[in-house]
């Protein structure tokens with residue numbers, strides 16, 4: 001039996017491909033962020049990174065799979081704000097976002113856009129609010145399941161306008177966008193990493209961005225504050241995690257590779273085209289991710305309990 005010391009492990013790791021689990025289907029915003037940072041991380045680590053999409057239950061199925069994975073450094077999770085809302089939304093959640101994971105670092109925080117199929121009657125956010133209130137039993141809102149960022153944004157929007165709407169859940173907002181463009185669903189709140197191209201291409205109608213200021217590449221889209229919902233701001237932060245128990249040697253190498261990726265000019269350029277930016281290197285750290293995660297779990301619990309948005 002060859003017993004490798006931690007030190008030996010550190011020299012050796014990684015000796016094979018590393019899987020990044022994305023807890024939503026391919027083609028959506030989480031998938032896009034993951035593939036953008038996987039490329040420079042793979043180069044830095046000298047190994048291929050395989051992106052595995054595991055959709056379902058608002059991201060909790062994919063997160064559960066990684067929580068239960070062998071903590072050998074070869075299965076990671078790239079997930080967003082949904083890691084902090086899941087404990088309040090799923091009473092029987094199969095994982096603990098803090099105890100079952102080793103944080104590697106923050107990646108980016110992405111603004112959201114309120115969008116609709118291009119022939120949806122309302123032209124402004126004000127008109128949208130009036131329209132969905134009047135037609136609340138017919139209008140359909142798309143999201144990626146309870147726990148998704150698109151679910152959270154929708155929940156806050158429905159709270160803000162005091163109206164419960166018909167929701168259509170998808171395995172990710174990639175397929176939801178397809179139906180929005182096809183006119184099968186009416187509107188959605190989704191991240192600029194998925195909506196920028198469609199908005200600029202005139203495939204969907206944009207009412208507002210949930211960022212404090214307008215976005216450079218969507219100059220004509222007002223902020224929610226300008227459009228009448230000043231309290232309605234939301235940034236979708238993303239983190240990279242390994243299962244708890246992953247050896248320090250692996251975590252160190254993964255953390256170093258993440259820092260290289262977020263500092264990569266190509267990544268910064270691509271993120272900028274998509275309305276966002278990678279975090280600064282000092283946020284691509286376990287400490288920064290761990291403290292944001294615990295702050296956000298505490299922040300969202302009372303808001304979710306008040307909204308009564310529990311997973312059925």
Ligand code: MLT
Pocket residue numbers: 024025027028029030031082143144147148149150151171172173174190191
């Ligand atoms: C979400 O709504 O949480 C994500 O945008 C879903 C996805 O990445 O497909």
